[in-house]
Every structure is written in C-alpha cells, then in structure tokens.
Amino acid sequence: MDLKLLFKILSATTDSQFSLKKECLGGITTFLSMMYIIVVNPMILSQAGVPYDGALTATLLVSFIGCVSMGILSNNPIAVAPGMGINAFFTYAIVQHMNVSWQILELS
Structure with missing residues (x-):
C-alpha cells in the first residue's frame, strides 16, 4: 500500500483536489x-x-493525541494543544x- 492511498483512505476523501504535497505542507505549517x-508551556x-x-511530556502527549484524534475521528484539519492563557492564569x-x-490543585 502506498502512502498516497493510505492518506486517501484515512481522510475518506473522493475529492480530486487531494494532494499528498498539500497535506504535508499543511501539516508542516500547522x-x-x-x-x-x-x-x-x-x-x-x-x-x-x-x-x-513532566510538563514537556504532558504538553507533547496532549498535543499529539488531540491533533491525531481531531484528524482521524472528525476528519477536520484543526490542531489541538493546551491553551496558553489558562496556563499563565494558573501560574501567575x-x-x-x-x-x-x-499539587493541591492537581488533586481537585
């Protein structure tokens, strides 16, 4: 199975506008x-x-799982990552x- 066919199957698209180059470029720019x-963060x-x-690992995992889930389950090109505003509010x-x-806030 070649990579282009795999992308077509995963994205469930029958559109003739599908291009592996566009998909890769979109992923890189995002x-x-x-x-x-x-x-x-x-x-x-x-x-x-x-x-x-620990914060770095959690940020990477949440971003990866969120983006992959959004792409595969909903077929939407929307990136998901932790919000920076709530982190600044929490810290400062x-x-x-x-x-x-x-640690106290972690348990509640």
Missing part, C-alpha cells in the same frame, strides 16, 4: 505555527513548581499571587 507551545508551568520534564494568579500549591 506544526511550525504551534511549536512555540511545546517550549513555552513547560516554561510557564515550571515557574509554578511543576517539573519541566493562582500559584504565585494566591500562594496555592500546584
């Missing part, structure tokens, strides 16, 4: 526009005391300003 989250969470390696407002431990 990744490049979102890759800052992979670096910035663990940096923000580590300021709250979350271990950097709740943990640092209110002096609440991130």
